[in-house]
Amino acid sequence: MKSVAKITAALLLGAVACSPALADPGTKVALVPGGPHPYFAAWEQAGKDAMKDFNLGAGDYRVPQKWELAQQSTLLESLLTQGYNSFLIFPGDAVGTNATVSEIVDNGGQAIATAGCLKDPTPALFCLGTDTGNSAYLGTKELIKAMGGKGRIAHFTGFLVDPNTQLRIDAVQKAADETNGDVTVVQVIADIDAPQPAEEKINAYLAAHAADVDGIVTTAWVPAVTAANSLRKIGDKRIKMVGIDHDEVVLQAIKDGFVNGTMLQNPYGQGYLGSYVLDKLRTGCTLKADAPWKSNALTAKFVDSGTVFVDAATADTYVDAMRGITKTLLANFEKDFMACK
Amino acid sequence: MALSFTRIFDNDWVGPGLVSLAAIIGISIFQPSFLSPFNIFVLLSAIAVNMVIALGQLVIIGIGQMNLALGAFGGLVAISFVAVMELYGVPPFVAVIIGFAIGTLAGGASGFVIARTGISAFIITLAGLQIFKGINLGITEAQPFYGVPQSVKDFGNLSMLGPIPWLVLPMLIASIGMWYLFTRLRIGRYILAIGGNRTAAELSGINVTATVIWAHAISGLLAATAGMMLVARLQIGQPTIGDDWLISSFAAPVIGGAVLAGGHVSVAGTFFGVVIIAIITQALVLFAIDPFVVQIVLGGLILWAVGINRLRELRVAKLNERA
Numbered sequence: 001m002k003s004v005a006k007i008t009a010a011l012l013l014g015a016v017a018c019s020p021a022l023a024d025p026g027t028k029v030a031l032v033p034g035g036p037h038p039y040f041a042a043w044e045q046a047g048k049d050a051m052k053d054f055n056l057g058a059g060d061y062r063v064p065q066k067w068e069l070a071q072q073s074t075l076l077e078s079l080l081t082q083g084y085n086s087f088l089i090f091p092g093d094a095v096g097t098n099a100t101v102s103e104i105v106d107n108g109g110q111a112i113a114t115a116g117c118l119k120d121p122t123p124a125l126f127c128l129g130t131d132t133g134n135s136a137y138l139g140t141k142e143l144i145k146a147m148g149g150k151g152r153i154a155h156f157t158g159f160l161v162d163p164n165t166q167l168r169i170d171a172v173q174k175a176a177d178e179t180n181g182d183v184t185v186v187q188v189i190a191d192i193d194a195p196q197p198a199e200e201k202i203n204a205y206l207a208a209h210a211a212d213v214d215g216i217v218t219t220a221w222v223p224a225v226t227a228a229n230s231l232r233k234i235g236d237k238r239i240k241m242v243g244i245d246h247d248e249v250v251l252q253a254i255k256d257g258f259v260n261g262t263m264l265q266n267p268y269g270q271g272y273l274g275s276y277v278l279d280k281l282r283t284g285c286t287l288k289a290d291a292p293w294k295s296n297a298l299t300a301k302f303v304d305s306g307t308v309f310v311d312a313a314t315a316d317t318y319v320d321a322m323r324g325i326t327k328t329l330l331a332n333f334e335k336d337f338m339a340c341k
Numbered sequence: 342m343a344l345s346f347t348r349i350f351d352n353d354w355v356g357p358g359l360v361s362l363a364a365i366i367g368i369s370i371f372q373p374s375f376l377s378p379f380n381i382f383v384l385l386s387a388i389a390v391n392m393v394i395a396l397g398q399l400v401i402i403g404i405g406q407m408n409l410a411l412g413a414f415g416g417l418v419a420i421s422f423v424a425v426m427e428l429y430g431v432p433p434f435v436a437v438i439i440g441f442a443i444g445t446l447a448g449g450a451s452g453f454v455i456a457r458t459g460i461s462a463f464i465i466t467l468a469g470l471q472i473f474k475g476i477n478l479g480i481t482e483a484q485p486f487y488g489v490p491q492s493v494k495d496f497g498n499l500s501m502l503g504p505i506p507w508l509v510l511p512m513l514i515a516s517i518g519m520w521y522l523f524t525r526l527r528i529g530r531y532i533l534a535i536g537g538n539r540t541a542a543e544l545s546g547i548n549v550t551a552t553v554i555w556a557h558a559i560s561g562l563l564a565a566t567a568g569m570m571l572v573a574r575l576q577i578g579q580p581t582i583g584d585d586w587l588i589s590s591f592a593a594p595v596i597g598g599a600v601l602a603g604g605h606v607s608v609a610g611t612f613f614g615v616v617i618i619a620i621i622t623q624a625l626v627l628f629a630i631d632p633f634v635v636q637i638v639l640g641g642l643i644l645w646a647v648g649i650n651r652l653r654e655l656r657v658a659k660l661n662e663r664a
Contacts, residue, residue, distance in 0.1 A: 036483035036580055044482065063483055065474050066584065160633060190632035195579040196571060197622075200387045204623040207380035208372060222579075229576060233498060234379070248487055249577065 027279040028058040030084040031271050032076060034092045035067030039221050039245060039267055046271025054279050058084065067159065069093045073100040080104055086278035087111040088271060094119045094163035094298055110281060112274050115267065116163050117298040125287060126301035128274050130265040133296060135307040136168040136219045139242045139263040140175035142309050143215045146240040146260045150182040151214030156202060156227055158193035158220030165190060167297055168219040186213060198226040206230050216241040224262065228253035246318060254315045261311035264318055269326035270305045277333060285340040292336055305329065353598030357613030360646050364620045372627050381504040384619055389512040390570050391589060392615045396519050397563035398590035399611050404556045405536035405603020406462035410451060410469035411590055412583030414561050415568035417473045418444045420481050422569050423578030427488025440569050441562060447473060448561015452554035477580055486578030497573025508570055515563060520608040532556050536603025589618055596646050617646045
């Protein structure tokens with residue numbers, strides 16, 4: 001009698017565990033950025049919402065204290081030993097983080113490279129993030145349009161160790177090249193996604209070369225904020241600018257006419273959708289081999305979390321636009337990318 | 342003749358001063374806009390903040406130790422400074438006092454643990470770096486504070502006279518204060534005596550424990566000053582303020598002739614060390630150096646600046662021998 005009860009219980013547990021319809025409170029998701037950065041703040045709410053909406057065991061946002069691969073790896077290992085089994089990771093290094101993800105997978109965990117990709121071959125399930133190259137390309141196209149199709153551009157971007165930086169540099173150059181010489185990228189200033197170096201270098205550049213540039217494209221959060229402040233400070237509306245992300249300073253500068261627009265990303269959607277997918281994959285679903293994966297310079301398994309250009313006309317309603325993108329992604333992901341029993 | 346030459350060149354600041362002058366002249370020839378009023382304003386603003394950061398490390402180098410938590414102190418004060426104004430409506434003047442208090446207490450606590458336990462300052466300040474950075478992240482959750490009052494923004498972005506920013510004022514006060522401390526005050530001489538030979542200082546009756554605590558409290562006060570200056574300059578309470586202070590806080594004093602083992606420092610030399618780093622950083626932007634080789638060029642130029650100063654020291658030593 002006892003063994004019948006045991007078998008029945010086991011079958012029931014097995015059925016629950018395999019059912020794609022039921023979320024598993026055993027799915028403990030950790031959302032781990034590469035270091036402290038305002039871009040990732042939306043991950044915290046996304047994790048909490050996903051935990052509540054999908055009945056997860058955890059949806060916790062954990063930040064390494066510094067942008068150092070070693071610190072992130074140590075944090076990930078610590079979370080693994082604490083019982084987290086599903087990870088959304090912004091790779092501290094496009095290649096280096098693969099070793100830590102392997103460790104996670106070897107110990108029964110799973111991970112999605114989020115907001116930045118890992119270089120193939122990778123043990124990560126796939127990469128979910130902004131198509132950074134495309135975002136930088138579209139942003140530069142918007143800038144070129146605002147400049148009247150000709151002129152000189154300065155490009156301010158983020159950490160050189162960020163796997164996205166080179167993609168952004170190439171994309172800005174590509175958009176300029178398409179003008180057949182009417183637009184040139186005269187300078188790229190990188191490694192300034194921190195307030196002090198951004199402030200010093202952008203101001204130094206504008207002090208010496210403001211008259212020599214017609215447009216600024218920024219493809220990292222802090223340079224966008226600093227450049228918006230600098231243009232406001234020197235009161236120059238001749239120089240056109242397209243920024244990135246949704247910092248208050250940038251949005252206000254758009255409304256005041258110092259910045260032409262910004263390329264929004266979807267960090268909330270990444271955290272929310274990523275948590276949902278990880279839970280589905282723990283509870284019986286598998287990724288389709290023939291899913292409509294996109295590819296970029298790092299990986300052949302990429303899912304675009306969406307990007308949208310916001311200008312003065314749409315600066316007050318950008319949240320709705322991003323919600324719409326997230327909703328569409330969530331509605332179609334299971335059908336397009338997963339096979340669930 | 343040789344003797345007077347030796348006397349002039351005996352000063353630590355002469356080497357870095359000459360390098361600074363040569364760099365200014367050289368860059369101005371190739372980039373005349375380098376000396377434009379706006380660029381001078383930008384350069385002086387960077388120098389002002391970085392000088393106060395360097396002084397915060399200088400006082401610890403003087404005692405023969407190092408403060409790895411300097412940036413964490415500055416970052417914590419920066420966000421606390423904005424937080425009390427934004428969340429509790431505290432007036433800027435009072436917020437500055439609170440900022441000074443947090444920095445001084447954090448530094449003093451660090452010094453107290455170092456002096457009382459005898460554990461290396463490297464270890465204690467490394468732990469302090471983690472603790473204070475952790476508090477910073479706990480408070481901000483990596484989100485900036487935006488509620489910086491206009492008066493604070495103006496202080497960081499307006500000029501006092503011509504192209505001279507207001508930020509130069511706290512730098513001048515801190516620099517003169519530190520020069521006075523090292524040359525005229527007993528505590529300054531105690532700091533250098535302990536840095537030069539701790540045992541001899543102890544045997545001659547200097548209260549080493551109190552002096553170490555004072556040195557670290559002063560370092561915390563200077564870090565707090567720099568953190569609040571940066572808030573004024575950036576117009577935002579960024580949680581990452583202070584993250585990149587460590588290397589430059591050591592580089593400037595060392596270029597300026599400070600001995601890392603302690604006992605010998607130069608406020609004027611440190612100033613020119615800061616100027617050299619600021620000019621090099623700006624020159625790399627002005628001359629559009631490829632972003633992927635910027636770090637190599639920066640490191641090489643700093644090495645060159647230190648080398649020039651070392652050559653000066655050797656030359657002075659030779660002339661002294663001959664005399």
